[in-house]
Amino acid sequence: MTTTYANIIDGQRDQEGDGFDVMNPSTGAVAGRAIGANEAALDRAVAAARRAFPGWAATPWADRQAACNRIAGLIGDHAAELAELLTAEQGKPLNGVGARFEIGGCQAWTSYTASLTLEPEVLQDNDEGRVELHRVPIGVVGAITPWNWPVLIGIWHIVPAILAGNCVIIKPSENTPLSTLRLVEIMQEALPPGVVQALASEGEIGRLMTAHEDIDKISFTGSIPTGSKVMESAAKTIKQVTLELGGNDPGIVLPDVDPKAIAEGLFWGCFINNGQTCAALKRLYVHDDVHDEVVEALAGVARAMPMGDGMDEDNVIGPIQNRDQYNIVKEFVQDALDKGAKAVCGGVPSGNDLFFPTTILTGVEPGMKLHDLEQFGPAIGITRWRDEDAVVELANDDKCGLGASVWSADPDRARKLADRISAGTVWINKHGMIQPNAPFGGVRKSGIGVQFGVEGLRECTNIKTIIR
Numbered sequence: 404m405t406t407t408y409a410n411i412i413d414g415q416r417d418q419e420g421d422g423f424d425v426m427n428p429s430t431g432a433v434a435g436r437a438i439g440a441n442e443a444a445l446d447r448a449v450a451a452a453r454r455a456f457p458g459w460a461a462t463p464w465a466d467r468q469a470a471c472n473r474i475a476g477l478i479g480d481h482a483a484e485l486a487e488l489l490t491a492e493q494g495k496p497l498n499g500v501g502a503r504f505e506i507g508g509c510q511a512w513t514s515y516t517a518s519l520t521l522e523p524e525v526l527q528d529n530d531e532g533r534v535e536l537h538r539v540p541i542g543v544v545g546a547i548t549p550w551n552w553p554v555l556i557g558i559w560h561i562v563p564a565i566l567a568g569n570c571v572i573i574k575p576s577e578n579t580p581l582s583t584l585r586l587v588e589i590m591q592e593a594l595p596p597g598v599v600q601a602l603a604s605e606g607e608i609g610r611l612m613t614a615h616e617d618i619d620k621i622s623f624t625g626s627i628p629t630g631s632k633v634m635e636s637a638a639k640t641i642k643q644v645t646l647e648l649g650g651n652d653p654g655i656v657l658p659d660v661d662p663k664a665i666a667e668g669l670f671w672g673c674f675i676n677n678g679q680t681c682a683a684l685k686r687l688y689v690h691d692d693v694h695d696e697v698v699e700a701l702a703g704v705a706r707a708m709p710m711g712d713g714m715d716e717d718n719v720i721g722p723i724q725n726r727d728q729y730n731i732v733k734e735f736v737q738d739a740l741d742k743g744a745k746a747v748c749g750g751v752p753s754g755n756d757l758f759f760p761t762t763i764l765t766g767v768e769p770g771m772k773l774h775d776l777e778q779f780g781p782a783i784g785i786t787r788w789r790d791e792d793a794v795v796e797l798a799n800d801d802k803c804g805l806g807a808s809v810w811s812a813d814p815d816r817a818r819k820l821a822d823r824i825s826a827g828t829v830w831i832n833k834h835g836m837i838q839p840n841a842p843f844g845g846v847r848k849s850g851i852g853v854q855f856g857v858e859g860l861r862e863c864t865n866i867k868t869i870i871r
Contacts, residue, residue: 405424408588409588437584445572460569475511481585487714493551498719523537543572544618544619548575552676553580565599574608574609649849655820659812666701669687669697677759678778680835684834702747729780731779735771744767746762747763769797806845809832825846
């Protein structure tokens with residue numbers, strides 16, 4: 404029997420509206436059903452959030468911290484259920500850097516965020532007067548989240564916002580709404596009604612949220628084109644926005660590396676979540692002196708990673724989540740092969756399922772889609788380089804600027820090269836390893852604002868200056 408997951412409005416399950424099926428990308432079977440929220444449901448959720456906001460904003464910080472810690476505990480209590488639901492709708496395996504990893508990250512991220520505080524700052528205190536800077540909640544925050552890490556990214560949007568005293572309405576992707584709906588239902592045990600609500604939708608709820616007069620901020624994670632539309636719509640009501648958008652992250656491998664020592668780190672940098680990660684490594688530049696050895700070592704790791712249905716405990720790589728994204732990866736790989744790139748492993752698949760072989764191409768150059776655009780899937784293009792100035796220029800020559808990495812046996816050399824790369828985060832001898840205490844965000848078209856740590860928490864507040 405198919406389980407239906409309700410929207411959560413004012414602390415209650417809300418099943419008004421037509422249900423829609425959510426498919427399991429590994430099997431093609433129905434993973435569950437969600438209720439499609441309409442404009443009336445959004446209005447009810449916004450009204451509930453506005454009713455809840457004054458009391459929640461006035462709740463002492465320590466009590467809001469306690470509520471967030473309670474949420475962390477509830478996630479732990481329901482970890483197995485959430486992980487299996489996540490695998491069923493998203494496709495990522497239970498094992499490896501998969502569903503259990505994601506749910507564990509949700510618990511850890513929530514616990515760390517709950518430890519943060521924002522104390523008033525005294526800017527002046529002398530005979531001329533006292534000036535204090537206070538951080539106060541914004542109001543009602545609309546969160547719009549994607550299908551690649553639906554539960555963890557949901558936590559990133561929800562927990563700092565409610566810790567700061569806001570109320571949140573989250574709209575997960577229509578491809579993966581079930582685990583988010585269940586997460587928010589579980590949260591109700593720790594929160595007053597209306598503080599966190601969730602609405603699933605195949606239609607216009609996201610657009611309606613960005614334009615709603617009584618939503619004060621939009622927090623969005625997703626593609627650059629959609630982020631641009633969110634920003635345009637939010638501007639009409641002068642909403643604040645935090646946007647974490649696409650990335651076309653470069654990685655530069657210097658000639659002093661041990662190829663075997665870095666191979667597994669490179670693999671997970673490229674193929675974490677099957678490459679379906681904004682901050683995954685998307686363009687790999689390898690020095691000519693070690694190119695062949697690095698390619699061989701990386702391909703060896705890739706060939707050893709089992710791919711298949713995520714419910715099988717032996718698998719660590721799953722399918723691409725949806726057909727649209729599958730077709731994009733297929734198009735990019737075919738374009739590179741047509742223009743002269745060579746497949747070391749993988750290539751263009753011939754099957755009709757959503758399992759795309761882990762693909763490594765050499766001879767990838769500017770002008771190929773796999774180099775110039777974000778593939779967001781299990782294919783990496785490798786480009787040879789010899790001149791450091793030229794490779795830095797190539798790495799920086801992109802509309803995105805989310806993350807980047809430098810790989811070297813010499814930390815000082817790597818650090819100097821990292822200073823020359825224009826990105827929100829630069830990792831050394833690793834890639835994509837975000838953490839809750841380190842601000843994360845992009846430059847250029849990769850977004851506006853940051854998440855995580857105290858800097859991310861501040862983005863969930865307004866500044867109030869008190870002068871006396």
